[in-house]
Amino acid sequence: MADIRQVEALASDPDWWRGAVIYQIYPRSFQDANGDGIGDLLGIVERMPYIASLGVDAIWISPFFTSPMKDFGYDVSDYCDVDPMFGSLADFDVLVETAHALGLRVMIDLVLSHTSDQHPWFAESRASRDNPKADWYVWADPKPDGTPPNNWLSIFGGSGWHWDARREQYYLHNFLTSQPDLNFHCEAVQDALLDVARFWLGRGVDGFRLDTINFYTHDAQLRDNPPLPPEERNATIAPSVNPYNHQMHLYSKNQPENLEFLAKFRAVMEEFDSIAAVGEVGDAQRGLEILGDYTTGDQGVHMCYAFEFLAKDKLTAARVAEVLGKVAEVAADGWACWAFSNHDVMRHVTRWGLTPAAQRALVTLIVSLRGSVCLYQGEELGLTEADVALEDLQDPYGIEFWPEYKGRDGCRTPMVWQTDNLHGGFSKVRPWLPVSTDHLHHSVDAQEAMPEALLHHYRRAIAFRKAQPALAKGALEDLSVQGDVLRFRRVYNGVEVFFALNMSEAPGLTDLPAGRWLHIGAELNSAGAGPDGRVHLGPWQPAIAIKA
Structure with missing residues (x-):
């Protein structure tokens, strides 16, 4: 347990986020406490002492809100409640209390750019063109020939527009058709989302990870995106087989009005003590520039991460220097949050083909960079990308593009706590995704007993960063x-x-x-x-x- 001085410090350091090490939890796959094969909030509570033992400053929990789970929680149908598969609001309160008692801050993943098509807001919006929420989503008439209003594409494949027979209009969806985009040009939408933030801040959260932060606002004129020259295409945001890479997304995202909303969001955070937010910047061409725009000064979010170190590009000295040099050029007064792995990309041990020595070296590198750090559950164990069979696949992204792209399930398989358990100590029943047999020998229990294991190197690296303020904040x-x-x-x-x-x-x-x-x-x-x-x-x- 943290001593009382550490717990008291949680409320007294508004600058805690600068140089913080944040541990990302994918709740479906962290720990199953109720025996249904799916991780839950009380499972996180059960494993909280382990997280604290790593020496991290905060946890980021991927979405646990009420959802039909078409995109595993990134399609929210109620922003202010917990999906029953994860527990209850009372369980969340226990989680926050437990984390704070251990000296850990709690950041939650807010998905504000879109909702589920089962959200009551959308049900009302699609009912007619003149109801009170008629303009809460991005609706547009078809072209005279009945085709979509412009050429915008969905990251999950195909047109970014879906026809709705109720209104005889198209609605915008940057992701699944079941994830309609909210209309940030509507002030009432912004106000409702700011109230969501206040709700969770009132329950004691210490900050937010903001999903797809640069997707919030669209071009009000619905202008076509220009084509992207083949030599400028890359698979940082979408796999190479996805036509999404063929456009410069000039009008479907990255709009200047985003900054106006972020200023309002920052003002809400300032109503509470020591709150911080990290934004996910999803852009293959201008990610670092947007990072700079969104984190410079005190009107945006505190920190952002782009995808430069989440890409397939081999991590060489020249590549790291190129990225850091670009940050110094376009975001000198901003603040980056670095990650090598997360729930959306192939685990970096596999992506870069890392040897054990390279794994250790890259941990040492990331804790030495200017910026904050996000670690993804299991990377401290050296977990590789799991090979999930087609019949076990859950991710709609992978199902759509199989076999050229197998989706995100390989980085989302359950955490391995024990070697001598069929399901790695994650659950007593068959999990929602199979536990990789290759992962079992990398379990927490196995590595705790090995002084030279990668897990202990992570602890040493995090402790070293904390002992050298120049590494955290310099x-x-x-x-x-x-x-x-x-x-x-x-x-x-x-x-x-x-x-x-x-x-x-x-x-x-x-x-x-x-x-x-x-x-x-x-x-x-x-x-x-x-x-x-x-x-x-x-x-x-x-x-x-x-x-x-």
Whole structure:
């Protein structure tokens, strides 16, 4: 348990988010407490001491709201209640109380850009063209030939418009047809969503992860998106087989009015103590620029993450330097939140083909970057992407594009707590997705008993970041690359920390900056200077030093 000073500090540090380490929980797959094969809120409560043992600052819980689960909770039918499969509002209150007692903050995943088509708001909106909520969603007449009003596409494939016979109009859906987009040009919609935020803040949450934050507002004129030249296409946001990649999404998202709503949302957060929000920026071309726009100053959200380090691109020293250099250019006054894995992308151990040494090195890297950090459940165990058979597939995205793209189920399989259990200690019955047999030997219980296991390296890396405020909150300076070695300094309140990482399987070599430097980070396999004054790096070995 956290001591009383740590618990009291939760309410007294409005800057807690800057440099925080946040642990993402996908509730369906974390722990099943009631024996139905699906994770739930009380399961999270049961495992909360484990999360606290990692040393993280906060948890982010993916959606648990009432939902028909067509997109597993990202299609909300009641923003202010818990879906019965996850528990109740009383269970959520227990979760918050337990987390706070352990010194953990609680962030919840708000999906504001769209709802389920089973939400009462949509039921009323689609009933007629003149009811009180008629303009709460994005409705448009067809073209004279009956086709959709423009060329906007859905991330889940096909047109972004779906015909509704009740109104004889199309409605916009950036995702599934069962996820109609809310109309942020309607003030009443904004007010209703701000009240949702107030509801959860009133229940004690410490912040939000805002899903698809750049999708909120659409172009009111419904102008066609221009084509994207083939050489500029990438699969960062959607798989390469998806025609969504063929457009520059100039009008269907990323509208300037988003900033006006975010200012209102920030004002609501300021009504409460020490609240923070992290936004998900889904854009393959301008993600970092939008990150800068949305996090600079005090009118937007506190931090955002883009998809640069969630992409398939091999993570080399040059690539990391390119991304960090771009952030310095377009978001120097903003704040990034870095992640290598989450519930929407292939786990990074598989995506990048990482060796055990590389896995450790990249944890050390991410806790040394300027920005905050999101860790996804199971990555501290080194879990690979699970191979889910077609007959077990649940994700509509994967079902649509199988076999070229197998969807997101492979990163959403249940957490493995025990090796000697058929379902990895997640549930006593068959889970909603099968537990990967390859994961069982990476279980929490197995790694707790192994001092050199990856799990303990994660704990050491997080503790090291907390012990060096320059890593959590400092500026990043003198970014450079020497061959396969990434180099930079972190500077905070007169303290300077030098960081280098050999991002290759071959030995590397680097020099310390001018001045007197003391070797630190031995517990993270950090290399010190040799007799020749230079730092000789093994494959995937870091060098960390503090200026004397």
